[in-house]
Amino acid sequence: MQTPGLSFVFCAISSALEQEWSVSFKDNSLNPAIFYAFLRRPRGISVLEQGVTPEELLRSHLKFRQKIMRDLNLQLLPDISIEAYFDKSQRIRTDQRKALWRKSVIIGLIEMWLFPFKSEAKKSQWLGDYTRLAARKG
Template structure:
């Protein structure tokens, strides 16, 4: 609610200043230089308020889908009719055979209800999630680790709405790699190999806490970072990035490395 109020105040303050002063000054300047045709200058001046309102309304709608304070509710997934029990059992058996320990079944309510089974690995000190959003057929597995300086590494075997994640939800220190359709064993192997590489390249240490409280904190910090970045991002630029996403290579679509390459090159 606080973010909405502040956003509205900024938007309407800008619109007032624009209508009362700025629009007239800028229009006079554009007309005086005679470089841009007058019709285009008038169109530009008149379009600006609509663009600002669009940015405000859509951004508030996006922000409302990302809770500032998440609420985790423990549940029993087997008792829920909408759960794909066959797929959940496959992931559960696979992850437990790799040394993961099941720690909780959760409901996470944001814009939609998300159901997750959470695991931790006592040896490798990482989390695994099996995630389903009811109403969607896809169930995917995510293996993640938290590092120092708010870095995180997430390897997934699927990820719905990759274009939206890329355009609006990517974080500079939140690495996401999607390995479509691979088995949990390969997902874990790839995760550990990359985790070791980034720790070495950036001189980072692994955060060893794998309690359910640490998992809650990891997810909450990720959501907070996403909200903060989204509040500063242009919706129109994000929509352009979503449209351009289709032209990226499969490798570019399947991974977001954030600031890692730039910082690693600097340290190297």
């Protein structure tokens, strides 16, 4: 992907799972603090791996996706058509928009301000409800 008007190029790989779960791996991000403060979703796992090739990113994504599917007893969504992709993307954006309306801007700005103090692991991944649910099932 390339951001229009910028020379910023990045690779993102995403998988849609049952029960509204998704797993996304990216090799770059314009501003992870904004994502963390305002766009994260409980069932939207996001991992940032900078400085890797697209092949390494794909391998990491597939390995982690298998772990999540096994831990939460989930399957991939069977429909991989472009229409299903756009429908899923629109639902995610709608969910993010609804969450933004409910979120306090002040709390979001405080989360953005505190973001640089987080560990590198916390800065590079958002696991949402996954850790809690996997621990309960395991």
